[in-house]
Amino acid sequence: MGILPDFGNLFFTLGAFVVALSIIVAVHEYGHYIVGRWSGIHAEVFSLGFGPVLLSRVDRRGTRWQVALLPFGGYVKFLGDANAASSAADETVMAHLSSDQKRHTMHGAPLWARAATIFAGPAFNFLFSIVVFAGFIVWQGLPADTPRVGAVHPMPGINELREGDLITAVDGHPVAELVDFYRLAESIEPAPSVPYTVERDGRSLTVQAPHPVPARAASITLNSAARDAGMQPGDVILSVDGQPVHAFSQLPPMVAAADGAPVALEVWREGEVLSLTLTPRRTDLPLPDGGFETRWLIGLTSGTFFDHPRRSVSPLESVPMAVGEIGGIVSNSISGLYHMVTGAISTCNLSGPVGIATTSGAMASDGIDSFIWFIAVLSTAVGLLNLFPIPILDGGHLVFHAYEALAGRPPSDRVLNVLMTVGLVLLGAMMLFALGNDLLC
Template structure:
C-alpha cells in the first residue's frame, strides 16, 4: 500500500476536522457562557462549565467553585447548575435539594425564581445572536463597505490584452453612457453587448481621457460555494471561465445560461488561471436558492458567483451604522432559515438542504481555506443558526425549557419531575432522529 499517497487525504481530513472543531467550539462557548453569566448574575450557581462531552481532558476550578473543563467529544457543551440532576437540567437532584437550606436552594436552578430561570435559559440563544451581530459589525468596520463612488481599485487579473484602465481612475462614462456613480456604471454596463474590451472615459491625474477597459461583468469567479460541483472540481476565486462545452464565454451571464441549459448534464469548462489554461468536467446540481423578496427558486448550479472586475472604493461605517447593518444581516439569516424550514416541510424545496455534521465540517473547512475573513463570517452565520435551533420548542433544547417556564407562569406550578423526564426523553429521541436524518443527507444527497 502507498502510505505516502494517503498523506494528502489525511491532511485534508485533519484540516476539515480542525476547522469544524474550532468553529463549533467558539459557538458553543458563546452559547454556554450566555447561560452561565446570566445565571450567575441572577444568583444561580454553576457547578460545571463544559466545552464538549465525555471524558474530561482539561479542567480547573475558579474561586466561585465552578469547574471549567474541556471534554473529549467536541459536539456541544453544557453548564450544569447547582441542583441539576444532569447536564440537560431535565430535573432536580432531589436528594441534594433536600439537604439544602432556603439560601442554598435559591442558588440552584430549580430553587430560583421563575424570572431568573427563564432569563438564564434564554441567554444562550440571545448570546449567539449578539455574538453574530458583533462579528458582522466588526467585519464591516474592518473590511469597510462599498461606496457608490466610481473609482477604480485593483483590477482583477484577466486573460484580456490591451486593458488601459488603471487603479485610481474615476469613471465618467462607459461606451459613451455617462456614469456619475457606481450604480449608474453598472446600469449602463447591463446594456452593453459582451466583448473583451469596452471604451471608458475616465478622470486620471486631472485630465479626462478615453481608455480601453475590460467588460464590466466578465466570466470571472468571485467565490466558490462549499459542497458544490465547482468546489469539487477545484475551481477558485479569480478563475476566468473561457468556454463552456466549447462555447465562448464573454460574460458571467453566458455561464448562467449555459448552466441552466445543461439540465444537470456534465459540462466541460475551459478555465484561465494566472496565465495557464486548463479544462475541468463537472455536473450542475439542483439547488434551492433563497430569493431577495422571500421564497425559493430551484435551479441548476455549479456553485460559482461572479467576481468584480475591479475593487470598489470603500468606507468605514460608524458604530451605530455597523450595528444596524449587522442586525439586518442577522435577521436575514434567521428569516431565510425559517423560510427554508417552512418550504421543506411543505415540500416546496428538498430536505437535502438540511446539513449534518459532515456537511457543516466540510463547509467549515471550505470557508477556512478561502481565508480568515470568510471563516469568521461563516462562524457568525453558524452562530445564528445554532441560536435559532435552540429556540425551537423541543424538550431538551432551550426552547423546550422556555415552554416549560411559560406553562409554570400560566398554571402557577412547573411540570412534575416525571413529566419533565418523559418529555426530555421524547425531545432527546427527536434530536437524535434529526441528527441521523441530517447525517443521511450528508452521505446520500
C-alpha cells in the same frame, strides 16, 4: 469529492470542526453561566466537552471549569441539577439545602431568573455573531459611492483601465454614482471589450476594457461543481461547450441549457488557458419574497475585474448592518425548513455533522477571515436551533416556563419526563436524518 476529505486533509477538517464547534459551544454555555450568575443561580460545573475530564480548575466562586475528552458539546450544571440539561432537580441535594440556598439553584430561583438564564444561551450566540459581523464591516469598510477604479485584477484581452480612474461613462452611457455603474452593467451587451470614459490626471479619456461584469469568479461556492473541478477565485471563463463568453450574464442560460449534463469550460488563469469539465448541480436558492427557486448552478459568484475604493464604517453604523445579516440568515433558515417540510425544495439542503465538518475544513482552508465568518454564521444557526420549542432544547424549557407563568405552577414531573423523552427522540431523529443527507445526497 467524497463524503470526507482524503486522509491527508482529514485531521485538518476535524480540527477545524472541533475549533468552530468549541467556540460556539463556549459562547452558548457562557451565556447560560454569566446570566445565571447575575441572576443569583450558582453554577457548579462549566464543561467544554463531555466524558472524562482532561483539565479542570475551581474558581473562587466554587465553579469547576473543565475541558473533557469528547469535544462535541458542553454544558453548565447548576446547583441542585440532577443532570446537565437542568431538566430535573436532584431531590437528595435539594432536601439538604436551606431556603436561602435553594434560591441559588435553577429549580428554586424565581421564574424570571430561570427564563433569563435559559434564554441567554441562544442570545449570546446571536450577540457573538453581531460582534463578528460588525467587526468585519468595520475592518473591511464599504465600497465608496464614487465609481472610481481601485486595484485592477489581471484579465485576458484588452484592459486599459488604471487604478485611480474615475468612470464617467460606460459604452456611451453616463455614470454618476457606483449604483449607476452596476445598474448599467446589466444592460450592456456582452463583447470582448467595452469603451469606458474616465477622468485621469485631469483629462477625459476613452479607453477599452472588459465587460463591467465579466465571466470572472469573484469567489467559489462551497460544495459546488466549480470547487470540485478545481476552479479558483480570479479564474475567467472564456467559453462554455465551445461558445465564447464575455460577460457573467451569459453563464446562467448556458448552464441551464445543459440541464444537468457535464459542461466543458475553457478557463483563463494568470495567463494560462485550462480545460475543465464540471457537472452543474440542482440548487434551491432563496428569493427576496421568502420563496425558493430551483436552478442548475456551477458555484461561482460574479464581480467586477477591479476593486472599488472603500470608505470607513463606524462601529455604531456597523451594528444595524450586522443585525440585518443575522436577520437574513434566520429568515432564510426558517423559510428553507418550511419549504423542505412542504416538499417545495429538496431535504438535501439540510446538512448534518459530516457536512458541517467538511464545510468547516473548506472555510478554514480559504483563510482565517472566511473561517471566522463561517463560525459566526454557524453560531446564528445554533442559536436559532436552540430556540425551537422542542423539549430538551432551550426553546422547550422556555415553553415550560411560559406554561408556569400562565398556570401558576410548573408541569408535573411525569409530564416533564415524557416530554423530555419525546424531545430527545425528535432531536435524535433530526440528527440521523441530517447525517443520512450527508451520506446519501
